Amino acid sequence: MWELVEVFRDEAMLAGFAQIIPPMFEDIAVFTRLGESTDVVTKELYDLEDNGGRRLALRPEFTASVCRAYVQERPLIPWKAWYAGPAFRQERPQRGRYRQFDQVGAEVIGSHDPDIDTEVIALAASFYRRIGLNQVVLLINTLGDQADRPRYLEALRGHFSADLDSLSEQSRHTLEANPLRVLDSKRPADADLVAAAPLLIDYVSDDAASAFQRVQGGLRALEIPFTIAPRLVRGLDYYTRTAFEFASSALDAAQNAVGGGGRYDGLVADLGGPEEPGVGFALGVDRTLLACDSEGVFDPQPASPQVWVVAATAGTEALQLTAELRRAGLSVNRSFDGKSMKAQMKAANRSAAPVAVIVGDQEVADDTVSLRLMQGDGNQAVVARREMVSKVKELLQL
Ligand code: HAM
Numbered sequence: 001m002w003e004l005v006e007v008f009r010d011e012a013m014l015a016g017f018a019q020i021i022p023p024m025f026e027d028i029a030v031f032t033r034l035g036e037s038t039d040v041v042t043k044e045l046y047d048l049e050d051n052g053g054r055r056l057a058l059r060p061e062f063t064a065s066v067c068r069a070y071v072q073e074r075p076l077i078p079w080k081a082w083y084a085g086p087a088f089r090q091e092r093p094q095r096g097r098y099r100q101f102d103q104v105g106a107e108v109i110g111s112h113d114p115d116i117d118t119e120v121i122a123l124a125a126s127f128y129r130r131i132g133l134n135q136v137v138l139l140i141n142t143l144g145d146q147a148d149r150p151r152y153l154e155a156l157r158g159h160f161s162a163d164l165d166s167l168s169e170q171s172r173h174t175l176e177a178n179p180l181r182v183l184d185s186k187r188p189a190d191a192d193l194v195a196a197a198p199l200l201i202d203y204v205s206d207d208a209a210s211a212f213q214r215v216q217g218g219l220r221a222l223e224i225p226f227t228i229a230p231r232l233v234r235g236l237d238y239y240t241r242t243a244f245e246f247a248s249s250a251l252d253a254a255q256n257a258v259g260g261g262g263r264y265d266g267l268v269a270d271l272g273g274p275e276e277p278g279v280g281f282a283l284g285v286d287r288t289l290l291a292c293d294s295e296g297v298f299d300p301q302p303a304s305p306q307v308w309v310v311a312a313t314a315g316t317e318a319l320q321l322t323a324e325l326r327r328a329g330l331s332v333n334r335s336f337d338g339k340s341m342k343a344q345m346k347a348a349n350r351s352a353a354p355v356a357v358i359v360g361d362q363e364v365a366d367d368t369v370s371l372r373l374m375q376g377d378g379n380q381a382v383v384a385r386r387e388m389v390s391k392v393k394e395l396l397q398l
Contacts, residue, residue: 001102001285001289004104004131004285004288004289005084005104005285007127007130007131008082008084008104008127008283009082009084011123011126011127011130012082012106012123013082015080015106015119015123016080017080017081017082017106017123018080018081018082019081019082019083020066020069020081020082020083021083021085022059022062022065022066022068022069022083022085023059023065024058024059024085024086024088025048025056025057025058025059026056026057026059026065026068027054027055027056027057028045028047028055028056028057030057030064030065030068030271031045031057031059031060031064032045033064033238033267033270033271034060034061034064034236034237034238035178035236035237035238036177036237037174037177037178037181037237038178038181038235038236038237039235040060040061040089040235040236041060043090044060044089044090044091045057045058045060045089045090046058046060046088046089046090058087058088059087059088060087060088060089061087061103061236061282062083062085062087062103062105062107062282063105063107063236063238063264063267063278063280063282064238064267064271066081066083066107066109066280067107067109067264067267067268067271067273067278068271069081070109070268070273070276071268071271071272071273077109077110077111077276078108078109078110078111078116079108079109079110080106080107080108081106081107081109082104082105082106082107083103083104083105083106084102084103084104084105084285085102085103086100086101086102086103087100087101087102087103088100089101094255095252095255095290096251096252096254096255096286096287096290097255098286101284101285101286101287102284102285102286103282103283103284103285104127104282104283104285105261105280105281105282105283106120106123106124106280106281107278107279107280108120108278108279108280109268109276109277109278110276110277110278111277111279112211112265112277114211114212114214114215114218114241114242115214115218116279117211117215117218117241117242117262117263117279118214118215118218118219118222120261120279120280120281121138121140121215121219121224121244121281122219122222122224123281124246124259124261124281124283125138125224125246127283128246128258128288131288131292131297132292132295132297133248133250133258133288133291133292133295133297134295135248135249135250135291135294135295136246136247136248136249136258136291137225137226137227137246137247137248137249138219138224138225138226138227138244138245138246139226139227139228139229139232139244139245139246139247140215140216140219140226140227140228140229140232140242140243140244141200141201141228141229141230141231141232141233141242141243141244142200142201142204142208142209142211142212142241142242142243143200143204143233143234143239143240143241143242143243143262143263144200144203144204144205144208144240144241145204145205145207145208145240145241145265146240146265146266147205148200148203148204148205148208149180151203152180152198152200152203152204153179153180155198155203156179156180156182156183156197156198157175157179159193159196159197159198160175160179160182160193160197161175163193166189166192166193167182167189167190167193168185168187168189168190170185170187171185171187171189171190178237180233181233182194182197183197183231183233184233184234184235186254194231197231199230199231200230201230208241211241211242212241212242215242216228226244229245232244232245234260234262238264238266238267238270239262239263239264240262240263240264240265240266241262241263241265242262242263242279243260243261243262243263244260244261244262244281245257245259245260246258246259246260246283248287248291248294250291250294250295251287251290251291251294255287256287257284257287258283258284258287258288258291259281259282259283259284259288260281260282261279261280261281261282262279262281263277263278263279264277264278264279264280265277265278303331304351304352304353305331305332305333305351305353306330306331306332306353306354306355306392306396307325307330307331307332307333307353307355307356307357307392307396308332308333308334308347308348308351308353308355308356308357308374309321309322309325309332309333309334309356309357309359310334310335310341310344310345310348310356310357310358310359311334311344311358311359311360312341312344312358312359312360312361313359313360313361313364315364317359317364318334318359321357321359321369321388322334324388324389325357325388325389325392328389328392328393330389330392330393330396333351333353335347341360348374349374352374353374354373354374354375354395354396355371355372355373355374355392355395355396356371356372356374357369357370357371357388357392358370358371358372358380363382363385366382367384367385367386368382368383368384368385369382369383369385369388370382370383371383371388371391371392371395373395
C-alpha cells in the first residue's frame with residue numbers, strides 16, 4: 001500500500017499540491033452536508049457520541065474535511081492539497097467494498113478554471129499510468145450548476161412518474177428523496193427507464209456546457225482517453241459541473257470504480273465559508289491494489305534480501321553485522337532461535353540472497369568475516385571486518 005501512496009505523493013508534489021492530514025473523526029455536521037439523501041450519509045456514516053455528548057462521525061471521505069479546514073485556516077487560493085489515509089463507511093463488506101478502506105486524493109479550492117478540472121484528472125491518470133495499470137478507463141460527465149438542477153429534476157420526476165409501476169420499489173422511494181439518484185440504480189428492473197431518462201447535458205447552462213467542452217479539449221490535448229457517460233451522477237450530493245470516475249475492467253462490475261471525483265462549487269459555502277469553488281478526486285487504494293493483482297502489476301514473489309547473515313557464535317555478532325549492513329542501505333535478514341550452521345545456510349539458500357556473511361568463533365578472534373557468493377561456484381573469502389560493507393557491495397556490483 002505504501003508504495004502506491006509514495007507514487008501518489010510524488011505525482012501530487014510535482015503538480016504543486018501540499019499534504020494535509022485531516023482528523024479521522026469530526027463533528028457530524030461536517031459530513032451530513034454531503035447530502036441528506038445519499039447512502040453515505042443516511043446509512044453508512046459511523047455516528048458516535050463522546051463523553052461530552054458531542055456527536056462525531058468517522059470520516060466517510062476527505063473532501064468535506066478539507067473544505068472545513070479551508071474555511072478555518074483560509075490559505076491562499078488556489079489552494080492545492082493532497083491526502084492519504086483510511087475512511088469508514090458502514091457497508092456490507094464484500095470484495096472491493098470494506099467498512100475501513102484507504103483513499104489517496106487531491107483537492108483544489110478557489111478556482112473556476114476548467115483547466116484545473118483537467119489538471120486533477122491528469123494527476124489521477126498519471127498515477128494509474130505510473131503504477132502500471134492499463135485497464136482503467138475514464139468516464140466523464142457534467143452535472144451543471146445548482147441553478148440548472150430544478151429544471152432537470154422536474155424532467156426526471158416527470159419521466160419516472162409517468163411509468164411508476166415499472167420502477168423498483170427502492171427507486172420509487174429514492175425518486176421522492178432525490179430523482180438524480182435513481183440514475184445510479186443498478187437494479188435490472190430499472191434499467192430500461194433509466195436508459196430512456198432525459199439527459200442532464202440537455203439542461204445545463206451555456207456556461208457549464210462550454211466549461212465541459214474546455215475540459216474535454218484539455219484531456220484531448222494531454223492525450224488522456226475518456227468516454228462521456230451522460231448518466232454518471234456519483235454517490236455524493238455536492239457535485240456540480242465536471243464529474244468523473246475511473247473504472248477498472250479488470251474488476252467485477254459492481255466494484256469496478258477505482259476512483260472518482262469532480263467539482264463541488266457549493267460545498268465550501270455550505271460549510272460556512274466564502275463562495276469558493278472546488279474540484280478534486282479520491283482514489284480507492286484497496287480497489288487499486290485489487291486491480292493491480294488482476295492485471296499482474298506486482299511481482300508475486302516478495303523481494304529477496306541482498307544479504308543473509310549466518311552466525312555460529314553465542315555473542316551479539318549477528319545483531320551487530322545485520323545492523324551495520326542495513327545502515328549501509330542493504331536489505332539484510334538472518335535466522336533466529338539458535339539454529340545450527342547447517343540450518344542457517346539452508347535458510348540463506350532458500351532466501352535467494354546473493355551473498356551470505358558468515359561469522360564463527362575463528363572470525364571473531366581474527367576480527368574478520370567470511371563472504372560467500374550463494375550462486376555460481378559458492379566462492380568463499382575471508383575479509384577484514386572493517387571492509388565487510390565495501391566488499392559486500394563489490395560482490396553485489398553496487
Ligand atoms: P467516492 O466515489 O465515494 O468519492 O470514493 C472514491 C473511491 O474510494 C471509490 O472510487 C472507491 O475506489 C473507493 N471506495 C469508496 N467506498 C469504498 C469502500 N467501502 N470500500 C473500498 N473502497 C471504497 C469520494 O470519496 C469523494 N470524496 C471523491 C472526491 C474528492 N470528489 C471530489 N473530491
